[in-house]
Amino acid sequence: MHLPWFKRIGIFFVPTSIIGWLILLAGFAYAVHVCIDLNSRSHSVSDFLINFVFSLLIIGAVYSLIAYLTSRTAK
Amino acid sequence: MELESFEEKLTQMTKPEVTELKHQDMLAKSIATAKDKSVLSWWWLSIPLYICAALLMKSFFMPQTSLVSNLHNLTSKDKYSSILFFLVLPIIFAVINLISIRKIYFLSGNPNTLHFLESVWFNILIIAASIIILIIYSL
Numbered sequence: 707m708h709l710p711w712f713k714r715i716g717i718f719f720v721p722t723s724i725i726g727w728l729i730l731l732a733g734f735a736y737a738v739h740v741c742i743d744l745n746s747r748s749h750s751v752s753d754f755l756i757n758f759v760f761s762l763l764i765i766g767a768v769y770s771l772i773a774y775l776t777s778r779t780a781k
Numbered sequence: 782m783e784l785e786s787f788e789e790k791l792t793q794m795t796k797p798e799v800t801e802l803k804h805q806d807m808l809a810k811s812i813a814t815a816k817d818k819s820v821l822s823w824w825w826l827s828i829p830l831y832i833c834a835a836l837l838m839k840s841f842f843m844p845q846t847s848l849v850s851n852l853h854n855l856t857s858k859d860k861y862s863s864i865l866f867f868l869v870l871p872i873i874f875a876v877i878n879l880i881s882i883r884k885i886y887f888l889s890g891n892p893n894t895l896h897f898l899e900s901v902w903f904n905i906l907i908i909a910a911s912i913i914i915l916i917i918y919s920l
Contacts, residue, residue, distance in 0.1 A: 714816070717820050717824075719820075756835055759831065760828075760832075760835075763824075763827050763828050763831055766824055766827075767824040767825045767827070770820065770821050770824040771824075771825075774817055774818075774820075774821045778817075
């Protein structure tokens, strides 16, 4: 495996390889799935937004952890 | 003749110069690593900060409750995840960022305060956010 998969720009990690892009797409697909699932179960717009932003933050945190670990080059 | 040419050669010779010091390279690397760590910390600390903001809004919406009482309700409902987000993560990230700042400080030698703060301001912000979360959780 050729590292790095990501590079940091500001507070975001941007993919620089195909595997990085696949991870980003997987995160995005999961976010869409969560959005559809929450939309079917929510009672109001605020209920949906509060839960969806929370899920987005968790997805972003996990993505940034993976990106941080794979953005370092081998010594 | 030979001696003269040797002297000329000697005067033409320059001292070997190291354009980039190893120490400078180490400092640049440690600053880059510290920034990566602070960004990672920011993403993970945004979760408890978001929960605090949501609970604060709830306390405005329901005047008989407060941020602390809402947080106590959450802690009693979700004991392990609240300990993780409000106690374990802030402590871990505060320590990691403190170590990064310490490393940069020692590699910088005797740094100018302004330049030093410019390179570590985000790490200091993360430590402050961690301390705020810990204080809110301990209330």
